Amino acid sequence: MDIVTITLNPAIDQTVFLDRLAVGKVNRSSCHHRQPGGKGINVSSMLGQYGIPTIATGFLGNENTRLFDELFQSRLIEDAFIRIPGETRTGIKLVDTGRHETTDINFPGLKPTLKEVEQFEKKLRSLVKPGRWFVFAGSLPEGLSIDFFEEIIALVKKGGGFLAADTSGEALKVAIRNGADLVKPNEHELAEILGYELPDFASRVAAARELQQKVSHVILSLGSQGALFITPDKALMASAPPVKVMSTVGAGDSLLAGYLAGLSTDQSSSECARLGSVFAWAALEDVSRQLPSVGEIRRRLPSIKIQPL
Numbered sequence: 001m002d003i004v005t006i007t008l009n010p011a012i013d014q015t016v017f018l019d020r021l022a023v024g025k026v027n028r029s030s031c032h033h034r035q036p037g038g039k040g041i042n043v044s045s046m047l048g049q050y051g052i053p054t055i056a057t058g059f060l061g062n063e064n065t066r067l068f069d070e071l072f073q074s075r076l077i078e079d080a081f082i083r084i085p086g087e088t089r090t091g092i093k094l095v096d097t098g099r100h101e102t103t104d105i106n107f108p109g110l111k112p113t114l115k116e117v118e119q120f121e122k123k124l125r126s127l128v129k130p131g132r133w134f135v136f137a138g139s140l141p142e143g144l145s146i147d148f149f150e151e152i153i154a155l156v157k158k159g160g161g162f163l164a165a166d167t168s169g170e171a172l173k174v175a176i177r178n179g180a181d182l183v184k185p186n187e188h189e190l191a192e193i194l195g196y197e198l199p200d201f202a203s204r205v206a207a208a209r210e211l212q213q214k215v216s217h218v219i220l221s222l223g224s225q226g227a228l229f230i231t232p233d234k235a236l237m238a239s240a241p242p243v244k245v246m247s248t249v250g251a252g253d254s255l256l257a258g259y260l261a262g263l264s265t266d267q268s269s270s271e272c273a274r275l276g277s278v279f280a281w282a283a284l285e286d287v288s289r290q291l292p293s294v295g296e297i298r299r300r301l302p303s304i305k306i307q308p309l
Helices: 039-049 064-074 114-127 146-156 170-175 187-194 201-212 249-262 270-284 294-303
Strands: 003-007 012-016 029-037 052-063 077-079 082-084 090-096 101-105 135-136 162-166 217-221 228-229 235-239 307-309
Touching: 029 039, 029 064, 039 052, 039 135, 039 249, 052 064, 052 114, 064 077, 064 090, 082 114, 082 146, 082 201, 090 187, 101 235, 114 146, 135 146, 146 162, 146 170, 146 228, 162 170, 162 249, 170 187, 187 201, 201 217, 201 228, 201 235, 217 249, 228 270, 235 270, 249 270
Parallel strands: 003 052, 003 135, 012 090, 052 077, 052 082, 135 162
Antiparallel strands: 012 029, 090 101, 217 228, 228 235, 235 307
């Protein structure tokens, strides 16, 4: 199974660790980490570490590509990005280790021109083929409307591809309405598109089941509780053992990557859920989102608790 990831608004993630974030005061960092990011790129990176090559496309600023180029070369990622003038944005994550809280500061992204958008559409059209998965992850850059996202979906679906959407708000609604094959909201994103609160586990399960009537694969991320995995033939709750959380950045992307890794190797619904959970586990305990060895991944798989619903 081929996988293409689409990241239209990537970022360089600057994660800064603080013993305690003091607003309005001087803060001193205990350590920091800088790496290329963007939700689709994170998916490609995790899959590449597991030995599954991907094609990554979207828009990248041509003035700060070094980190991305190095990542692509080391993680089995074929670079199909459209380079545009300027710098890819930075996203700053302030991790308060005392309170176990993360504060995000997201800079505005680059605004592609009409010509650059047309280049991207031409590139995407060349990548579409029957049976290939396309992972649309993250936000739209400034200047691109939700209609553009609908055009992307139509292009993929018309060509016989499968669409996995990891987005939120109106974009998530559009993906569901236009035939997405997989969605991965968290409980807050799902409540937002439904228009009502999901106060307990039972309401979240019911909402995810309702969503699965429209989308074949639904992954509902429940944070530290784990995740729901609902397909036409199975409804499962998966949870990992307690993890020492270094950073939550990229954990959801890793969850999706692990699930796709399972699908691409023809594993059962339960094993896809286990693999997704282990990928997320690895991301939570390592700020660099480094997967452990295949042997260690296999050792961890039985530690994932699977509960049929």
